[in-house]
Amino acid sequence: MQLHLLPDGSSRVAVLTPAWSRGGECSWAVRQVAAALAGVAEIHVVTTEGAAPVERADGVFVIHELATADRGADLRRDAVLHRMDELPQPARDEVAGRAPLAEALASSLRDPWVGATEVVSTIKPDLVVVADFRQIGAFEAAHEGARRAALVLVPLATVPRIAVLPLFGSLLADVDAALYFTEGERTLFAARIEQGRVVSLPLSRHDSVLREPEPRVREWPGYVLALTDSDRASDDEWLELLSMACAGETLVIASPARLTLRPAAGHAPVRWDEPTRRHDLLRLMAWARATVDLHPGTLFGRESVESLLHSTPIVVPANSSAREHAELGSGGLWFDELSGLLGCVETMRDPATRDALAHQGAAYAQARCTTGPDFVASIARTVHDVARTSPQARTLAEQMAATPSGSLR
Amino acid sequence: MSEHPIDSRELLQRIAARKANEEWTPLPPDDLTDALPPMHTDAVVTALHDRWILPDRLSPGDAGRGWKRAILTPVGRLVFRVLAPYLRAERELLGQLVRSNDALARRCDELAREIARRQALEAENQLRLAAVLHRRDPIDPAR
Numbered sequence: 001m002q003l004h005l006l007p008d009g010s011s012r013v014a015v016l017t018p019a020w021s022r023g024g025e026c027s028w029a030v031r032q033v034a035a036a037l038a039g040v041a042e043i044h045v046v047t048t049e050g051a052a053p054v055e056r057a058d059g060v061f062v063i064h065e066l067a068t069a070d071r072g073a074d075l076r077r078d079a080v081l082h083r084m085d086e087l088p089q090p091a092r093d094e095v096a097g098r099a100p101l102a103e104a105l106a107s108s109l110r111d112p113w114v115g116a117t118e119v120v121s122t123i124k125p126d127l128v129v130v131a132d133f134r135q136i137g138a139f140e141a142a143h144e145g146a147r148r149a150a151l152v153l154v155p156l157a158t159v160p161r162i163a164v165l166p167l168f169g170s171l172l173a174d175v176d177a178a179l180y181f182t183e184g185e186r187t188l189f190a191a192r193i194e195q196g197r198v199v200s201l202p203l204s205r206h207d208s209v210l211r212e213p214e215p216r217v218r219e220w221p222g223y224v225l226a227l228t229d230s231d232r233a234s235d236d237e238w239l240e241l242l243s244m245a246c247a248g249e250t251l252v253i254a255s256p257a258r259l260t261l262r263p264a265a266g267h268a269p270v271r272w273d274e275p276t277r278r279h280d281l282l283r284l285m286a287w288a289r290a291t292v293d294l295h296p297g298t299l300f301g302r303e304s305v306e307s308l309l310h311s312t313p314i315v316v317p318a319n320s321s322a323r324e325h326a327e328l329g330s331g332g333l334w335f336d337e338l339s340g341l342l343g344c345v346e347t348m349r350d351p352a353t354r355d356a357l358a359h360q361g362a363a364y365a366q367a368r369c370t371t372g373p374d375f376v377a378s379i380a381r382t383v384h385d386v387a388r389t390s391p392q393a394r395t396l397a398e399q400m401a402a403t404p405s406g407s408l409r
Numbered sequence: 410m411s412e413h414p415i416d417s418r419e420l421l422q423r424i425a426a427r428k429a430n431e432e433w434t435p436l437p438p439d440d441l442t443d444a445l446p447p448m449h450t451d452a453v454v455t456a457l458h459d460r461w462i463l464p465d466r467l468s469p470g471d472a473g474r475g476w477k478r479a480i481l482t483p484v485g486r487l488v489f490r491v492l493a494p495y496l497r498a499e500r501e502l503l504g505q506l507v508r509s510n511d512a513l514a515r516r517c518d519e520l521a522r523e524i525a526r527r528q529a530l531e532a533e534n535q536l537r538l539a540a541v542l543h544r545r546d547p548i549d550p551a552r
Contacts, residue, residue: 330413333421343424356415 011041011396014123014146016116016138017131018069020047021058025299026156029181030131032202033154034061036379037127040399044123046141048112064119068112077108081134085162096166105167106136113137120145126392127383130175132156133189139171150390152382153178153193157185158298159321165192176386176393179379181300184324195385199378200370201300205309209283216272217284220263223250224345225288225312227303229295238294241338245345254284286310290332290348292341296322308332308365313357315344325368331361373404445521449514461507465489465496 015034019027034043038060045058050065057063084095096102113135120128120141126149128142133155142151153175161184169192178196180186186198217223224246228235243251243262253260254276261270276284281303285291291307292315301322304314308325314332316322318340326332333344348354370378380400387397448454467485472478489496 326417330415330417330420333417333424339428340424343428344421347420347424353415353420356413357417360413360415 011126011393011399012123013037013041013043013127013129013396014120014125014142014149015043015045015129015131016047016113016120016135016142017045018048018074018112018135018138019131020045020049020063022049025297025302026132026158028302029156029299030129030154032375033129033131033179033199033379036376037129037383037396037400039376039403041127041396044125046116046119046123046138053115064123066112066115066119068114070112073108077105080105081162081164082160085160085164092164093166096164102167109134110137110140113141116141117145125149126396127152127386129154133171134162134168136168136171139174143174148392150176150386150393152176152386155180155185155189156299157182157188159184160319161185161188163188176390177382179382182321182324183328184321195382197378197382197385199382200375201302201305201368202372202375203302203305203309203369204371205366206279206282206286209279209286209310213287214280214283216259216270217250217252217261217287220250220252220261221287222289223252223261223287224290224292224348225284225307226251226253226292227294228253228255235294238338238341241341242292242345245342249289249349252284252288254281259284282306282310285312288312289354290315290345292316292345293320293322296320301325304332305365305369308361309369311358311362313348313354313361315341315348325361325364329361329364329368331357331364333357376400376403448517448521449511451514454511454514457507457510461503462500463496463503465493465500 013034015030017027017030020030021027034045037043042062043060044062044064046064046066048066048069050067050069052065053067054065055062056065080101084092087095114137116137117140121144123146125146128146128149129152130138130142131154132138133153139151142149151174153172155178172189172192175193176195178185178189178193180189180196180198181201183198186196190196212218213221224242226239226242228239239253246262248264250264251262253262256275258274259272259276263269285303285307288307289312291304291312293301293304293307294317296302296304296316298321301316301320301324304316304322304325307314308329308331314322314326316326316332316334318334318336320334323334326334333347335341335344348357380397380403383393383400384397387393466489467482472481472485
């Protein structure tokens with residue numbers, strides 16, 4: 001089955017990603033990029049996901065599922081890569097250079113893409129977007145299946161970020177441009193990829209949540225909001241300590257499965273065993289004194305950015321993706337151990353400090369985030385940059401520039 | 410100089426400096442003295458034990474001498490005989506009051522010992538917490 005959603009002659013884009021429908025920030029980021037291109041091009045998503053090889057439609061996208069992914073093997077490989085990345089530089093290069101290990105790692109990143117070359121050559125794309133800089137097989141499929149197509153990388157360098165560049169450095173030579181979602185990613189790749197752009201995050205403030213607080217916490221103004229994973233036993237210690245740090249004030253804990261209210265001393269805790277809806281979470285963040293995000297999203301920390309957008313300062317782990325927002329925008333604080341968390345929460349008690357961080361964070365987040373059309377424009381600028389060196393992408397660049405949202409403002 | 414009125418990095422440095430200057434020492438568990446003397450051996454309680462039995466008859470010395478003694482002795486006997494049921498009941502009541510007072514004093518002593526024991530446990534727990542905080546690893550950011 002071959003779907004044609006746009007008139008013949010439209011540009012074609014192949015998006016090669018190991019995570020299209022997995023959920024989480026990486027899938028979300030790839031979908032945003034694909035959607036920005038979908039207005040002028042036919043988007044073919046080639047993914048290792050799926051239960052059986054199939055070609056199907058997903059909205060405006062054509063999905064080519066290879067059904068080759070092995071989630072368990074991916075987790076084991078990532079654990080090895082992280083351990084390698086923690087080694088000091090000479091030792092890391094030495095380990096990465098060991099033939100059996102390098103071959104095993106390369107194989108785990110190449111084998112799932114067997115068959116992708118044929119799919120890509122059938123698509124005949126003008127532009128190939130590879131999501132996740134470690135996908136050796138995706139780079140090879142792009143190179144062999146569409147030799148003349150421009151190549152754009154969305155690195156998806158999640159935190160903790162790995163480099164292990166002896167393994168992946170050579171892949172980056174053919175990349176025409178990169179789309180980064182964080183400054184941290186740009187720092188990691190700037191020396192190896194000539195053209196790169198940190199795209200604005202397509203997130204916006206919801207003024208409706210500012211009208212009134214979430215009904216369940218209405219009677220407890222000035223609460224501290226903690227975001228956590230309910231399935232982590234290790235979080236219990238952190239939350240207990242956070243409760244101690246918040247003695248005399250209210251702590252609201254939001255996890256995927258429940259909402260817990262621990263009021264100021266003298267009142268019994270209350271728990272609602274139901275998932276917190278996204279709109280309610282935004283409302284909780286908007287009315288909190290501070291948001292303590294114990295596990296920000298691994299790519300850019302969406303909830304932390306949204307908290308800043310709603311003028312609530314953040315407290316985040318030092319080795320998380322969200323630290324960038326707290327640090328660059330001075331919209332929050334970060335910690336790397338329990339006493340640090342206590343210090344951050346205590347500091348947020350000072351109204352003047354809290355308000356200054358909230359103001360600065362909101363200004364940073366508003367500059368960092370953008371509406372849909374502006375996001376499309378930032379992708380269009382990247383395609384325009386790529387088209388200077390890759391003739392294959394010129395038609396696509398011209399088509400994007402001709403649209404209202406894709407004009408090169 | 411930072412473009413922000415409050416720079417997060419500088420603020421964290423100030424917090425770290427403040428924390429570095431803070432001195433905290435957990436309460437040593439073996440330094441909890443038995444500050445309160447036992448209540449059940451207190452002089453007030455002991456006095457109650459000595460004096461709770463009141464007279465139930467006229468003492469010979471209280472009747473005086475001569476004609477006074479001749480009159481008061483039979484009158485006294487009559488009065489104490491008439492009041493004997495009340496005096497027995499009153500003695501029983503006083504006995505109960507002394508015993509309950511004694512029980513309360515002993516319970517006070519037990520509570521004081523229990524509080525001291527809990528304080529010692531809390532102090533030990535604080536020591537363990539201090540050790541845990543000292544060796545705490547950074548939070549794991551991976552989901």
